[in-house]
Amino acid sequence: MSERSDVPGGSRPQALAGLGDRIRRLRAARGLDRAALAAKLDLDAEYLGTVESGAATPSLDVLAQVAAALDVGLSELFTDTRPGPAAVVLRGDEVPTVESGGMSMQVLTPRAVIPGLYAARYRISPTSTAVRPVRHEGHDWLYVLSGRLHVEFEQDETTLRAGDSVSFSSRVPHRLSAMGAEPAEFLAVGATLLETRSGLSEP
Structure with a gap:
């Protein structure tokens, strides 16, 4: 992946605080050096x-690929908060x-409160360039x-309207975009079966 959506350090959203350090620690914990992870992501090691x-700061679709390569949920890149036995209220x-790139995301599970589960709210503008075809382990x-x-x-392809839903294996490459003149807002819930998390998704 060569596309990126860099945000100058002074204007980086608070939600991204510590993002790079978490990626580095997750990479090291899996025994990957920077060059190895960059190769899996088709990124330049210097950029990584x-x-x-x-x-x-990379675009959101690149972050999704980073999470898949590190075998974690996307929300785990945004916070160090660990799930506990009590309810987590947001x-x-x-x-x-x-x-980034005409797309916004809110992580609704600070970190997988239920192992292997994530939920997020997305808003994609009709001119968004942030989402390109992606695939990862699990189901969406x-x-x-x-x-x-x-x-x-x-x-295959389909267009969904308010109230419609779709579920699919996220190992199938998929691309999301807004149709028409209005942004598309949607909830995304993903689940990764624990037995599938032992292997990395295909590059």
Whole structure:
């Protein structure tokens, strides 16, 4: 992947604080050097170094690929908060929003409260360039809140309207985009079966 959406350090959203350091620690914990992880992601190792140092922020689809390569949920890149036995409550005005390339995301599970599960709210503008075809381990369920969401698979595609939903194996390459003049807002819930987490997703 050569595309990136760098955000100058002074204007980086609070939600991204510590992102690079978490990527570095997760990489080291898996016995990967920077060059090895960069090769899995088709990224330049020097650029990955700037991400880990906090000097650059990749686009959200690249972060999704990073999470898949490190065998963690996307939400684990955004916080060190560990799940516990008690309920975790997120107030609406406390949920951080991450934006890049015409797409915004709110991680609704600070870190997988239930192992292997994540939930997020997305908003994609009609001109968004942030989402390119991705694939990773597990299964995804999308529920459209407003607008029209176009979902493209390798050999199929569908357009969803408010109230529609779709579920699919996320190992199938998929691309999301907004149809029409209005942004598409949707909820995404993903689950990775614990027995599938032992292997990394294909590059």
